Amino acid sequence: MSALPIIFGAPAVLLGLLALPVIWWLLRLTPPRPKMELFPPLRILAGVLKKEETPAQSPWWLTLLRLIIAALIVLALAQPVVNPRELQISSAGTLSIVMDNGWSTASDWDDRVSTASDLIDDAEAENVPVSIVFTADAVHNATPDSASRARERLQAAMPRPIHSDPRSALTSIATALESEGIGTLAILSSGIARDDNDEAWQNLLALNPDSVRLVERAEPSALALTAANNQANGFSVSASRLDPTAAETRFVTAFDTQARPIANGELVFQAGESAASTLLTVPFELRNDFASIAIDGGADAGSRYLLDENARRRRVGLISAEPIDLTQQLLSPLFYLTRALEPFADLMVPQSEELSGAISEIIEQRPSVIVMADIGTIPDDVEETLFDWINSGGLLLRFAGPRIAGGDDSDPFVPVELRRGERALGGALSWSEPQPLASFSENGAFAGMSQPDDVTVNRQVLAEPSPDLASRTWASLADGTPLVTSRAFGDGRIILFHVTAEATWSNLPISGHFVEMLRRSVMLSRSAFGAQGSVEEVVLPPYRLLSANGAITTPSGGVQPLRMASGNLPAVTFDNPPGLYGTEAGYVAHNLMRADEALFPFAMPQFNGTVETADYARDSSTDLTPYLLTAAMILLLADALIVLLMSGALSRAMVMRRTARAGGSTAAVLLAAMVVAGIPSESLASDEKPGDAEILAALDRTHLAYVITGDDNTDRTSRLGLDGMTRFLTFRTSLEPGEPVGVDIENDPLALYSMLYWPISVNADPPSREAVSRIDAFMKNGGTVLFDTRDALAGLGDGTVTPETARLRSILAEIDIPALEPVPPDHVLTKAFYILDDFPGRYRGSPLWVEALLDTDDPGNRPARGGDGVSSIIITGNDLAGAWAIDENDIPVFPTVPPDPVQREHAFRAGVNIMMYMLTGNYKADQVHVPALLERLGQ
């Protein structure tokens, strides 16, 4: 310790201080002497020359300031160092160095090498042998050797991008030095603890070294990214750090495959916490371009996290046949699908209501997966588009439901041939119980998932038995019937869940397995490796490797291929350092840290001798150069400011600012005037559109509506019939509809009406495909169509088909409709207003068909069942409008068959019930319970 703990790296530069007097003389000369010029037209020049005051000499204190600046710069260039390194002399006996070269040592490797080098120097001076081992290397040679050999090995060593594994290194020292013992044990620690080392340490310390020297950073800065996940609203990045004491903020940058930075985020470590995470909120498209994420300024392998294709979020299009009902979310398949898919996929719901429009709209946005919940019939015009999309790699994920169960046999978008109708398990008429799931097939995407024991299936669609059914089945019920089937289509794939996506057919959608099954299915799309699907081992060659300082490099010789079984990544080892494994077409990211890993500080194992603790060499001495340069720079700025003040530049700037402010206020006044002038014209602009008046009139009151078929007779009957019905409703019920409206289904907006009466007439032209498509959309959005074939008496027998029925079938062939049934006796339609047994019109005898209700196993003690929602289709053949039709004198237009006034009255009552059912839904089904409820309340 000298008295003045400052040495200069370049003392010769201090001679520069001798130049200070010269600088003093030069500075005193400022401003420079002007050139003397004779100039006869001085009077003219005087007119244009502004008075410039420049003092002949700058003030002494300014000169002094400048001299100080010059002195500081000279001193800084001389490289002063405070508190130079003090030498630690090792005692006699073998010097044994345990040097960490794991990933966290890369950033300050030079310091570590110089520390080790100092130790070896000391050993050379003391003439003792040196044994040096590196913890992250694969093989260790702890044999004591000369200092020069040790130095060679030190120079050859380099940091590795893997976790250091001291156990084998310590064991090798303990073995090599067992007989001769250890003089000095120097531990050059990375500061990070690894598990399972205690025994090895104890074995080593049992050799009883004379002194132990532990070198580690006083403030360890090791920091590693542990996880990066593509989530719904952003890319979440997590990191763990070694030293949790102080609060710290680090920045992370996401890079694409060309190593261009494309997103930034901020990791904020709270004081006392060792983990932090952040969310990079960037658009979905950009997130999928992420190839790696790195901590800014990080120079080790822990600061970079590699991403592979599994981190990309899939874009998933959702199409459902069910009306989107916000009040009854739990009944909508979209609700379950959305909740299950949201965490790992980006969802799209089409704007278009028509099915064909929706499919083409979704495909235009290039999704990876299209999920169809109970779509029975795919329109012909988009069939080819959908085919192309699947063939080029799309994944179509379908859920069964009433529509698929009632669909036709020619549906090409199913992986296996389906039987018509669904199979109900555990109903009143069935011997069978609701079925649990069998364990998942070993050859599907669900291989390796645990067998769910809480899932039961009540209802499913069945596959026709075929030789390859088993190979296409991914999941099946306990009785062997398939639950999930799949088939490859070109480059793409179709997956069919044989149950609905909502909880009516099974409780699968509310179990956790549903999410996992969907996740695995979606991950299957466009993923180069069936990582989750394959049980056999996959061997992947190294494609890109992460170097110790966090750079992505091409693989070098010593790296082994990565062996991956069941999609599980093995641990990071010397043979498999972090990097990308696979080929350019597809690869798996092998990262240093796992999501659940954390960094723990290294603690010196129990040792009864003295342990000297030190820091790495370069830290102990402080280089004064940057401080001196900073001080010089600050003084230089001050000098510039003083010169500006003296020359009056600031006062001039202030004048300019004042004028600028005046200009600014003028501009503000002008702007305000413009705004005031501009407001009225904008606020008075009308947003009226043509046709608004008609829409408002139609919405003011409920209107009964009928379809204008184009056959004048039929249309007149429809109008008179609905007119009669309107009057009847007004007279008997609290519903007072407005005038009946004839609707042109080709052009008029349909959304304004809740019900459409459609008498089928063979005299009229059949409706166009667009019109049928609009009717389909109308029904899916909650409207009801009452088809009336008016042919109850025309049929010659059960097997014959009247022209009206044939026309109706051709219309319905284009529409996606669920299974139908005649109104069962306990249907809410029979009790909606009047209690009715049948629904006659002019004729009596044709049943009223409605959508089939589920849960036939319902106990019989309920007086009415309503199902969920309202049947979107009602079909009769009884010519309701003909019975309702009355002229202006309240005299019926058509006789009933047979001519019975009671039948007409019943026809009106049937109409009231249908209207009430359509407007109130299953409300009446609940109303019939009111007496029982009141009784339960003790009234």
Add this chain to the structure above:
Amino acid sequence: MAAIGQASEAVSTSPALARARQRAAHVPDLLVEAHRVANTVIAGWHGRRKRGIGENFWQFRPYVEGESLARIDWRRSARDDHTYVRDNEWEAAHTVWLWADGSSSMLFKSALTEVSKQSRAMVILLAMAEILARSGERIASPGVIDPVSARNAAERLAVALELHDHDKSMPDLAQINRHSDLILISDFLDPSEEVIEKLAPVAKRGIRGHVLEICDPVEEVFPYRGRTEFIDPETGGRLTAGRAETLHEDYRRAYLARRESLSESLRRIGWSFITHHTDQPASTALVALHTHMSGDPTGGIGRAIS
């Protein structure tokens, strides 16, 4: 860097005279066109050897009826029975007054030229005198030499100038008769109002003036850069410009505006104005002056007005 401008010694008249002779040799005699002689009241250049308006006696002739009685020379008529009219010779010789500024500002010579303004002014003055004397005109210089008509008038003028003290920047012009021409050579660095104030009364007396401004190119171009202290050679006043190049535009504008204003004022009183740069040969100034005095229609704007 050496200074651009410097004050040179006043040039002596005898070498100037030699140079002036050389220049004058190239310039033809000043001859005024016949029609101007006949039709204008302004006197011509030569004695015409015939009667007319003039200052000197030419002949007595018998009175013709209709002539003004005032023109009868009663003294001669009293000697016999006839009545005589005294005719003067029609301006036997025109008097041209020449003056060149000799103040210290004229001694300025810049690095761009080889002669000082004073040297150039002297050469032009003497060359002019030589040409006029050759043409038989009477030449004079205000305050220096009275009108003299001689072949060696230029030498006499040179001698007179040599002996003269040059401290007055503007001579006393009161002694100049009407019908005379006046040639003023100076740098006219005073404000144009002051110059005009002095010249306007002279012009009112019917004296035709020709003003030749001599300027050094440096005064017009202003090639100074950097920190410069300017010194007025006349008053010794000093001005320091921190960055002279920034003044370039402003100065040029002011300098040219002064010349423009002077030229405009002179044009209004009917005098001609010529600018001469010392880096041009003296002949150009001589030719210009000659053109103006000999009444070239393209040159004499002022004459057409008066």
